[in-house]
Amino acid sequence: MRGLRSDPVTSVTVRVPAKVNLQLSVxxxxxxxxxxxxxxxxxxxxxxxxTASDGARTAGEGPVAVSGETTVTVxxxxxxxxxVPLDGENLAVKAALALAARAGRPVSVHLAIRKAIPVAGGMxxxxxxxxxxxxxxxxLWGLGLTGQELMEIGGALGSDVPFALLGDxxxxxxxxxxxxxxxxxGEFHWVFALAEGGLSTAKVYGECDRLREAxxxxxxxxxxxxVLMAALAAGDAKVLGEALVxxxxxxALMLCRPLVRTLSAGREHxxxxxxxxxxxxxxxxxxxxxxxxxxxxxxxxxxGVCRSAVTAYGPVPGATIVPTDHR
Ligand code: ATP
Numbered sequence: 001m002r003g004l005r006s007d008p009v010t011s012v013t014v015r016v017p018a019k020v021n022l023q024l025s026v027x028x029x030x031x032x033x034x035x036x037x038x039x040x041x042x043x044x045x046x047x048x049x050x051t052a053s054d055g056a057r058t059a060g061e062g063p064v065a066v067s068g069e070t071t072v073t074v075x076x077x078x079x080x081x082x083x084v085p086l087d088g089e090n091l092a093v094k095a096a097l098a099l100a101a102r103a104g105r106p107v108s109v110h111l112a113i114r115k116a117i118p119v120a121g122g123m124x125x126x127x128x129x130x131x132x133x134x135x136x137x138x139x140l141w142g143l144g145l146t147g148q149e150l151m152e153i154g155g156a157l158g159s160d161v162p163f164a165l166l167g168d169x170x171x172x173x174x175x176x177x178x179x180x181x182x183x184x185x186g187e188f189h190w191v192f193a194l195a196e197g198g199l200s201t202a203k204v205y206g207e208c209d210r211l212r213e214a215x216x217x218x219x220x221x222x223x224x225x226x227v228l229m230a231a232l233a234a235g236d237a238k239v240l241g242e243a244l245v246x247x248x249x250x251x252a253l254m255l256c257r258p259l260v261r262t263l264s265a266g267r268e269h270x271x272x273x274x275x276x277x278x279x280x281x282x283x284x285x286x287x288x289x290x291x292x293x294x295x296x297x298x299x300x301x302x303x304g305v306c307r308s309a310v311t312a313y314g315p316v317p318g319a320t321i322v323p324t325d326h327r
Contacts (some may be wrong), residue, residue, distance in 0.1 A: 002199035011053040012139045013322040014132040016164050017043040018116075020190065020284045020314070021275045022232070022240070025222035027248040029209055034159075040182065040232075041163040041174040044190055044314035049114040049322070050092055050132030070096060071106035076115035078307070082121045084126075084199060090133035091126040092133035098153050100136055103143050111136075120198020120253075122278030124160040131164035131319040136316045139321060151179075152236060167318025169232060171224050186235020187313050188286060189293040191271070192308035193262050195281035199255055204279035207251035222247075232295060241273025241286045252280035259283060262305040269299040 027036035056070075072093055074084045084090065088097075088163035092111050100107040108220035111133055119127035123314065134150045138145075140255045145153075147165060154161030159175040170179045212219060231239035246252075253259050259276060262283045266274040271285035283306070290313065 001165060007021045009142075012136040013049055014048050014136040014139075014319050015047045015322050016128040016132040016319040017134075017167055017314075017316050018046040018048075018118075018125065018128060018312075019160065020044055020123065021028065021246060022169075022190075022244055023225055023228050024246045024248055024278065025210060026205075026224070027222045028218075028219045030305060034175045035205065036174065036222060037172065037174040037176045038224050040169070040224065040228065041160075041172055041176075041179075042169045042188070042314045043316045043318060044192075044278075044312040045316050046116050046123065046192065046310065046312050048117050048128045050129055050136050050268060050320055051112040051114075052096070052133060052136035053109050053110045053112070054140065054193065055110065070108065070111070071109075072111045072113065073111045076116060077117065078117075080119040080198075084113075084115070084151060091130040091161075093155070094157055095130040095133040095161075096137050098145070098157060099137050099145075099150075100141075102153055102286075103141065103145075104223075105141065118192075118194045118198075118222060118282055120200070121194060121282040122199065122201075122276065122280045123192070123282055124164060124278065126157045126285060127160035127225040128164045130154060130157050134161075134165065135321060137162040151243075155269070163318070165318045167320075168315040177311040181230055184232045185313055186236065188235075188237055188240065188315075189288070189290050190312045191266070191285040191287060191293050191297045191300065192277065192312060193266070193283040193285070193300050193308055193309045195256065195262070195283075196307050197281070199280045201279040204251050204255060206246050207255055208248055211251055211254065237272055237286055237288055241271070244273040244275045244284075246275045246278070249276045250287065252276045253273055256281045256307070262300070265300055265303045265305045268295065269296050269303075271296060 023040040228243035
């Protein structure tokens with residue numbers, strides 16, 4: 001397709017979804033510090049956008065120069081932009097550098113990130129931006145790497161990056177990076193209650209280990225839940241709501257006590273299921289329909305148990321190039 005274009009491509013925009021974990025079963029800590037997981041990822045319609053443009057910007061234009069010829073800008077609602085690094089720690093920048101190294105080419109790119117995924121919210125926003133940068137730079141530079149090749153580069157950057165590329169619904173094993181797509185028989189309607197501030201994923205895993213040790217809990221080898229898989233295949237929101245499970249939830253609730261109230265408020269207002277999303281602090285609620293999700297979001301906001309509540313549906317595709325005429 002690239003060869004058919006008459007004008008050179010100077011900028012590519014990619015839309016990448018957030019994820020919620022429908023099942024997050026955490027095994028004992030491994031020698032490398034990670035945990036073996038069964039992680040049922042579900043991509044939902046909250047999207048970050050990553051635009052990669054030819055050539056780094058100059059400092060006078062605003063962006064901070066990060067690494068050699070790479071610059072980045074980040075915009076997000078609220079005041080969370082300050083939580084996103086603008087240096088070589090930004091996962092989108094790491095992704096562009098990793099892709100250039102793999103392709104053996106110099107990097108000269110500006111990355112503009114528009115965030116709708118809450119920062120440090122347990123919805124893998126940083127991983128989404130890394131996936132967006134991989135797809136955008138692959139296209140911008142005409143590298144032609146396959147999805148599988150991008151997933152390999154992404155897996156080395158972070159356990160959640162391959163799923164942000166794949167999207168839809170998938171079960172992740174290992175650190176969560178070995179993915180198997182899961183068939184889903186319908187659309188599910190969600191409400192996400194966004195919290196003030198974020199939670200560090202590493203701290204939440206640490207607290208999970210500490211709680212397990214303190215209570216002497218015997219940690220089973222994680223396995224995919226058959227009831228949850230059947231509910232997904234049937235598109236049955238009621239059964240899915242009851243099967244949602246997150247082993248990190250007790251640790252997230254311990255580190256962020258107000259979430260206990262957020263979860264109960266959602267259940268009281270009729271959510272079919274309620275859980276902390278990943279390492280939190282975002283809480284996810286499953287609703288029967290889009291209309292019920294909208295009502296639940298309004299009720300959660302009125303109850304004052306979250307910073308804001310947004311609705312979304314899933315599953316949705318992974319990182320996707322936005323056609324030029326849609327921008
Ligand atoms: P994790 O994917 O580790 O579970 P999370 O989903 O809770 O994290 P993220 O939004 O990915 O939350 O942010 C985690 C941390 O990653 C942030 O505190 C931030 O310092 C760092 N980070 C690096 N790059 C980005 C990025 N492009 N967007 C958001 N955060 C980023």
